[in-house]
Amino acid sequence: MRPLVELVGAGYAYEDGPAVLSGVDFGIAEGRALVLLGRNGSGKTTLMRLLSGGLRPGSGALHLDGAMVTYDRGGLTRLRTAVQLVVQDPDDQLFAASVEQDVSFGPMNLGLPAAEVRERVESSLAALDITALRDRPTHLLSYGQRKRAAIAGAVAMATHDVDLAVRWADDAAVLTPSGFRTGPAGTLLSDPSLLTEAGLRQAWSPAVTAVLRTHGLLDAHTPGLRVPEELAAWQ
Template structure:
C-alpha cells in the first residue's frame, strides 16, 4: 500500500482549465522516486496535492489507505508523515537563525524542548550544516538556504520528503552536496520524492519515475521509462545521455542487451576501463 496516494484526482485553478484530471498516483515507502515533466505540466500542482497544500477538486487524497480530511486535524496528521520543500527556499525560511528555523515545526507539534533539540541536531547533521546552526538565514548562500529549508522539513521526521526542483539554481558542487545529503536521508529510512525536468539527474538518482504526460501519469522503473522515446516525446523530454550512449554501445555490439547501462560519467569510465 502506498504511504500517500491520489485517487482519481483532478485540479483546476480558479478561472482556468484543468491542470490535472483523473490522476491516480501513489508513493511507495522506501523508494527514491522522481517526478518528471516539462515546465507547466503540473508537477508543482501534483506535489501540493500530495502534501495537502491544495485540495483535489475531484477524487481524493489518501494516507495509509484512509481519506485525508482537509481540516486542521486531518492536515496535521498528513504533515507528520509528508513534508514538501518548495523550489525557492526563501518561501520557507523566515526565522532569524538556522537553528530557530529548523526548530519551528517540531515546536509547533508541542514536543518537549529536549525532543526539539534532538530533532534539530539530527536534521542539521543529516544535511551536513551543523556549522550553520547559529548563522543568520539572510547571510546564507543559495545552496545553504536550500539545505536549511530541507532540514526544517526533515526535523518533522516525515516518512515522505517531497522536493520541488531541489537542484535548481545550484552549481555542480552544490548539487553533489545536496545529493549526498539526500542519500543520507534515504539510509535513515526517509522516502524521498524529487520533481525535476533533468532526465540525466533522474536516471542517476532515482529507483522509480513518474512521468507527466497529457492525459495522466506513467509510472515504473526509472531506467525503463527513460528509455521509452515515445513517452519522453509526449512529455516534452529528451533521452538521458546515458540511455543514448547505452543504445549506441548495444548497436555496435559493445554492450550486451541485458547488461545494465552506465548511468553516470564515472560508471561509463569504469565500464570503458574494464572493457579494454
C-alpha cells in the same frame, strides 16, 4: 506494496481556469525514490501541493498509509508529519531569523516536548552537515547553505529513518499533455516518444546504454550505465 501516500482519481482546477489534473492515480511507495518530470505548466507543482496537503483535490481523494486524509487540523497534522515538500527556491521556504529557529519551527508547531524538538533539530542539522550554521542568520547564508537549511527543516518533521542518501530514482512519473505515465525509471526514461511528448531531452543513461547494446559492446544481461563516470571506468 501499498503506497505510503497516494492520490486516487484526483483532479484539480484553479478558480476560473481549466482542469490542471484530472483522474490522477498516483502513489509513492515507502523506500522508493521517485522522479517527477514534465514541461513547465504541466502540473508538477500542483501535483506536489496535492500530495503535501497544500491544495485539496477538487475530485478524488488523498490517502496516507491506506487511510483517507481529512482536511481538518488533525488530518493535516498527521499528513505533514509524514509528507514534506521542499520547494526549488529556498528563499520561498526560509523565513525565521536564524537557521536553528527555522528548522525548529515545524516540530514546535506540532506541540512536541522541548527535548524532542531539540533532538530533531540537532539530528537534522547534523544530517545536512550544517550544525556550525545553527546561529547564522538565514539571509546571510549562501544559496547552497539555504538549500540545506530548507531540507533540514523538512527532515525535522520526518521520521528518523529517512534516507537522505538516495541519489538515483527507482521509479518515474511523467506528465504530458495527453496524460500521466508512471513506472520503473529505467523503462520510462528509455522511451524517446514519451520524452518528446513531455518536452524533455532523452536521458543520458538509457541513450548511451542503447548505443552500446546496439553495437554489441554491452550484453542484454548487464545493467546499463548510470552516470558518465561509469562510462570512463567501463572503457
